[in-house]
Amino acid sequence: xxxxxxxxxxxxxxxxxxxxxxxxxxxxxxxxxxxxxxxxxxxxxxxxxxxxxxxxxxxxxxxxxxxxxxxxxxxxxxxxxxxxxxxxxxxxxxxxxxxxxxxxxxxxxxxxxxxxxxxxxxxxxxxxxxxxxxxxxxxxxxxxxxxxxxxxxxxxxxxxxxxxxxxxxxxxxxxxxxxxxxxxxxxxxxxxxxxxxxxxxxxxxxxxxxxxxxxxxxxxxxxxxxxxxxxxxxxxxxxxxxxxxxxxxxxxxxxxxxxxxxxxxxxxxxxxxxxxxxxxxxxxxxxxxxxxxxxxxxxxxxxxxxxxxxxxxxxxxxxxxxxxxxxxxxxxxxxxxxxxxxxxxxxxxxxxxxxxxxxxxxxxxxxxxxxxxxxxxxxxxxxxxxxxxxxxxxxxxxxxxxxxxxxxxxxxxxxxxxxxxxxxxxxxxxxxxxxxxxxxxx
Ligand code: GDP
Ligand code: MG
Numbered sequence: 001x002x003x004x005x006x007x008x009x010x011x012x013x014x015x016x017x018x019x020x021x022x023x024x025x026x027x028x029x030x031x032x033x034x035x036x037x038x039x040x041x042x043x044x045x046x047x048x049x050x051x052x053x054x055x056x057x058x059x060x061x062x063x064x065x066x067x068x069x070x071x072x073x074x075x076x077x078x079x080x081x082x083x084x085x086x087x088x089x090x091x092x093x094x095x096x097x098x099x100x101x102x103x104x105x106x107x108x109x110x111x112x113x114x115x116x117x118x119x120x121x122x123x124x125x126x127x128x129x130x131x132x133x134x135x136x137x138x139x140x141x142x143x144x145x146x147x148x149x150x151x152x153x154x155x156x157x158x159x160x161x162x163x164x165x166x167x168x169x170x171x172x173x174x175x176x177x178x179x180x181x182x183x184x185x186x187x188x189x190x191x192x193x194x195x196x197x198x199x200x201x202x203x204x205x206x207x208x209x210x211x212x213x214x215x216x217x218x219x220x221x222x223x224x225x226x227x228x229x230x231x232x233x234x235x236x237x238x239x240x241x242x243x244x245x246x247x248x249x250x251x252x253x254x255x256x257x258x259x260x261x262x263x264x265x266x267x268x269x270x271x272x273x274x275x276x277x278x279x280x281x282x283x284x285x286x287x288x289x290x291x292x293x294x295x296x297x298x299x300x301x302x303x304x305x306x307x308x309x310x311x312x313x314x315x316x317x318x319x320x321x322x323x324x325x326x327x328x329x330x331x332x333x334x335x336x337x338x339x340x341x342x343x344x345x346x347x348x349x350x351x352x353x354x355x356x357x358x359x360x361x362x363x364x365x366x367x368x369x370x371x372x373x374x375x376x377x378x379x380x381x382x383x384x385x386x387x388x389x390x391x392x393x394x395x396x397x398x399x400x401x402x403x404x405x406x407x408x409x410x411x412x413x414x415x416x417x418x419x420x421x422x423x424x425x426x427x428x429x430x431x432x433x434x435x436x437x438x439x440x441x442x
Pocket of ligand 2: 111112113136190
């Protein structure tokens, strides 16, 4: 796909803002990438639409093409959608013992394996005492499968009693967990090959008895379009609190992850990466996003280009300061950077030895609104005034303030700040880079 994007999109090498046409062309390819990754059709369509609105009008970074830029925007949005409320990733509600965890999903999705993997995780990583119970009365040897895994990982399983219903087993598990002082009890339910009413009724009955703190839907990450159907059914009829995607060690592109998020709105908490008991990891949105798009190289390229340009700008500014040059255009650049970088810290972080000044300016009570007013004042100056603010007398000041819709007193404050900054720059310039670092406590 990278190649195809390259072919179509490298023709769009103009700089400047992304036009609607640029975005549409790139997004057609992105949509194909999503579908190839097994994202369900309606989910892919909605996602692309949302990105279209966000991307149009954004600036294209120098040395990347608009197409590449769009891919980066898509990637970031994908990470955003996949990660959601990040604190839920890799975390389970297991604080009030005995905390019930209900495992649901289709047959063969990886419920039993994941139950054991999670039990191991909770035991070893969080020091919990876990009891596992198999409620799978439909498949011969299903209960023994969990028992065997339990022995392997040193986690207790509820003794098998043949002939009990899933609800009865759930009750027994709860009782045993309470009496035995367990922190967590996990209920591994039976699956079906496809969604059916009998299955849903059975799982709902178990849910009502167990009152789970977590209901995890275990889904094969390789399933494509019907993953949505599965998720929709389990979520609406049982109510899930999270998703575990299994078989992410396979060749699949993991598009099911996006579908799951879109349909249930619940966090993807873990991914299964193999049959072994420790092949379980907290979900990484970045990794899965890169995999779904299959365009990791483009994303890295755009990030690199952006970094380079920011570094170049900072370097250029630093050189000017060292020569004692700091006019209104420089100040304006600074103010704009501050807004863009979301405050002083980020901006000053780019320039060596600016920590002290960052603190001073912060203490002066800066926020976006003030910054924008100051930029408006500078914009209202002529070219000559900007290059040499010393020429500003009363009449010019009045005109500038009026032009920005502000008071002269506000302009005076800006000019004072500029003088102070220019002085500081001059001093720093004289010190040279080394002296500067020493002076500023580097
Ligand atoms: P259940 O019917 O939902 O309980 O599914 P099982 O837990 O019995 O798993 C079905 C098969 O999938 C077993 O052979 C597992 O070893 C395998 N499996 C489960 N999770 C993963 C995974 O993350 N990666 C791989 N490669 N295989 C898995
Ligand atoms: Mg099973």
